[in-house]
Amino acid sequence: xxxxxxxxxxxxxxxxxxxxxxxxxxxxxxxxxxxxxxxxxxxxxxxxxxxxxxxxxxxxxxxxxxxxxxxxxxxxxxxxxxxxxxxxxxxxxxxxxxxxxxxxxxxxxxxxxxxxxxxxxxxxxxxxxxxxxxxxxxxxxxxxxxxxxxxxxxxxxxxxxxxxxxxxxxxxxxxxxxxxxxxxxxxxxxxxxxxxxxxxxxxxxxxxxxxxxxxxxxxxxxxxxxxxxxxxxxxxxxxxxxxxxxxxxxxxxxxxxxxxxxxxxxxxxxxxxxxxxxxxxxxxxxxxxxxxxxxxxxxxxxxxxxxxxxxxxxxxxxxxxxxxxxxxxxxxxxxxxxxxxxxxx
Amino acid sequence: xxxxxxxxxxxxxxxxxxxxxxxxxxxxxxxxxxxxxxxxxxxxxxxxxxxxxxxxxxxxxxxxxxxxxxxxxxxxxxxxxxxxxxxxxxxxxxxxxxxxxxxxxxxxxxxxxxxxxxxxxxxxxxxxxxxxxxxxxxxxxxxxxxxxxxxxxxxxxxxxxxxxxxxxxxxxxxxxxxxxxxxxxxxxxxxxxxxxxxxxxxxxxxxxxxxxxxxxxxxxxxxxxxxxxxxxxxxxxxxxxxxxxx
Numbered sequence: 001x002x003x004x005x006x007x008x009x010x011x012x013x014x015x016x017x018x019x020x021x022x023x024x025x026x027x028x029x030x031x032x033x034x035x036x037x038x039x040x041x042x043x044x045x046x047x048x049x050x051x052x053x054x055x056x057x058x059x060x061x062x063x064x065x066x067x068x069x070x071x072x073x074x075x076x077x078x079x080x081x082x083x084x085x086x087x088x089x090x091x092x093x094x095x096x097x098x099x100x101x102x103x104x105x106x107x108x109x110x111x112x113x114x115x116x117x118x119x120x121x122x123x124x125x126x127x128x129x130x131x132x133x134x135x136x137x138x139x140x141x142x143x144x145x146x147x148x149x150x151x152x153x154x155x156x157x158x159x160x161x162x163x164x165x166x167x168x169x170x171x172x173x174x175x176x177x178x179x180x181x182x183x184x185x186x187x188x189x190x191x192x193x194x195x196x197x198x199x200x201x202x203x204x205x206x207x208x209x210x211x212x213x214x215x216x217x218x219x220x221x222x223x224x225x226x227x228x229x230x231x232x233x234x235x236x237x238x239x240x241x242x243x244x245x246x247x248x249x250x251x252x253x254x255x256x257x258x259x260x261x262x263x264x265x266x267x268x269x270x271x272x273x274x275x276x277x278x279x280x281x282x283x284x285x286x287x288x289x290x291x292x293x294x295x296x297x298x299x300x301x302x303x304x305x306x307x308x309x310x311x312x313x314x315x316x317x318x319x320x321x322x323x324x325x326x327x328x329x330x331x332x333x334x335x336x337x338x339x340x341x342x343x344x345x
Numbered sequence: 346x347x348x349x350x351x352x353x354x355x356x357x358x359x360x361x362x363x364x365x366x367x368x369x370x371x372x373x374x375x376x377x378x379x380x381x382x383x384x385x386x387x388x389x390x391x392x393x394x395x396x397x398x399x400x401x402x403x404x405x406x407x408x409x410x411x412x413x414x415x416x417x418x419x420x421x422x423x424x425x426x427x428x429x430x431x432x433x434x435x436x437x438x439x440x441x442x443x444x445x446x447x448x449x450x451x452x453x454x455x456x457x458x459x460x461x462x463x464x465x466x467x468x469x470x471x472x473x474x475x476x477x478x479x480x481x482x483x484x485x486x487x488x489x490x491x492x493x494x495x496x497x498x499x500x501x502x503x504x505x506x507x508x509x510x511x512x513x514x515x516x517x518x519x520x521x522x523x524x525x526x527x528x529x530x531x532x533x534x535x536x537x538x539x540x541x542x543x544x545x546x547x548x549x550x551x552x553x554x555x556x557x558x559x560x561x562x563x564x565x566x567x568x569x570x571x572x573x574x575x576x577x578x579x580x581x582x583x584x585x586x587x588x589x590x591x
Contacts, residue, residue, distance in 0.1 A: 166427050166428045170358075170446060172447040173355075173358055173361075173427060174355065176449070177357035177360060178357055180361065227357065228355045228358075229356075230357075231356055266354070266401070269354075269380045269403050
């Protein structure tokens, strides 16, 4: 693209000067060709060098002053080498055919050619800048589209994770079982499921919600799970009522209770006691979800739910919040510590 | 009457199935279980015509429980599951029946009708057992009778197996269990990696072999780590040597 323009430009220049020569009988046909040809040859050398470093200067494309400056600082060297080389060629060729190359005095030549070179260098740097900027813009646009696609995929995956088909189908089956024996309870369960889905769909990663609301969502989830696993689980809430207005990240706690059911309740036939407690612990809000009767496997690794919780905490609170899962007593406890704003200030 | 066993760890789901089975004029619920191990035990003791097994259960999954059954005498099995694309794919629509939760009475009646037809055609649950074995890692654990109960033992702890008509003596370091299975079927369940046949009626855990002593006519004596000596028939010699890497 650039080189095609370059070639077209010089063909045009040579063409124009030949045209000019035809009207001027004092000059020979090859004189304008030599004149423009020597200019083209030396200019092409410099253009070639400029193109070689375009990759190195590409990172300055969004700072045009620096980009142009990076090229223009070579301009004095261009003047000297260009004038020396071009006039050497012309004098050489004229001498070879036994003639003398006549031109104005050297002072005038240097000033005149330098001005001309500045003008053309500016023109071609402008073209180079345009081509490179367009290329970079296209590249960035493609990257942006790719990033957006990946983000959309991640969000979709998260949404699907939130809907948790296994949970949903089992809950529906429980409703379908209860309908035949206890319509009022089946009705309550459908309402709880509806509320829970509404909350899941409404919330996003960055949303904060009062602790009371978060616990309400957790209660909806617990109601459904307790109906499914009735006779096998008891759930106790130990809540410090004074802390209910504190904002916490929305749907932070549900993955913790999900893990209790997945790893503490579902794989065992024994009765399990689950405790959700909220309290104040040395300047922090402490939320603990614990269950009796099962231990972490020795090679335990945090699952997606825990990792996601921890990431969200670190995005919102930096390293002032924490989440820890470990064996405590005869069971497993997940402990979340969130800094209390009033104690920080 | 069609005798049914029902296994689901979630009480509401179990009660729904129990009620619907009991409502069928030609069916009766003979037992129900809340986990896979008791389900297998129910099936062994009660010998029902059909078993409804939830896939996700404690102790043993429905598939693992099915995998432990003896194919020719296994009841027809209907797998019940909430959402398990992979399991459903494995169920191959015609090979075995399954119910997807939540299901309605019409769907349940279709399943029951299919069960009736298969019982009429004297089909067994062999396909369901085969699917269970293919789907669940059944070769690591073995269900054995322990008095009135069944218990799970580690396949690695079994030193050798001895056929006795339609029974197999399962020898571990501490004791011997008697299983109403054929040696061939037990070996197919336990897999080829660990056990190898050394005689028409004997198979041995490769890990318990201590040394070999040649006898006449190509037979060998196998000395186990526990001191016991078994006879290696020359018919099985090549296969054993190949497995031992000689």
